[in-house]
Amino acid sequence: GAVVSQHPSRVICKSGTSVKIECRSLDFQATTMFWYRQFPKQSLMLMATSNEGSKATYEQGVEKDKFLINHASLTLSTLTVTSAHPEDSSFYICSARVRDRAMGEAFFGQGTRLTVV
């Protein structure tokens, strides 16, 4: 089946530093990858949508200069949290839609728990 691998699963960083999260589709090509953020006991909130080879589309209220998204290939997208602050601490999840599958479902990575201290 379609597998999405997200790395790292946990990361602790100091305030002011940057953190990169990788999302890879292991056995399929992903037309589009989505990045979500989840605060404790809340739902997944879409942050941005990235299409391979083009700029990401950010949701309202999400700072594109703070959350840098790169979708360099059909199997890899990265999210970089720049100049992280404690309020950026959250659970970040990526998902990828299977290419060429009509109304294809999105497969999710395992998530990355970011703690900024």
Next chain:
Amino acid sequence: GENVEQHPSTLSVQEGDSAVIKCTYSDSASNYFPWYKQELGKGSQLIIDIRSNVGEKKDQRIAVTLNKTAKHFSLHITETQPEDSAVYFCAASTRSGSGNTGKLIFGQGTTLQVKP
């Protein structure tokens, strides 16, 4: 834009009983409705989905129904087991243009507890 409402926020049932979680959506153009299960500290896992051209889909103990007119869809779990305990999210999506790049908008989630 699309808005998805999910109820209830918490649900507690006895093992063996059925559980039903309901979602409503606002965008009549939505045509894909997946349900995800999220266990503690883990990513979401697709458990079942339904497309707008069918009204019901079943997979063993799990079923999903869709009422396009009323714009709501429901998840039904029968013969619940303790391992069904998790947070369940519904979502809705529309197709963007000619591709399948529609984003998923999630409901608020339902914490299901199955008591042994």
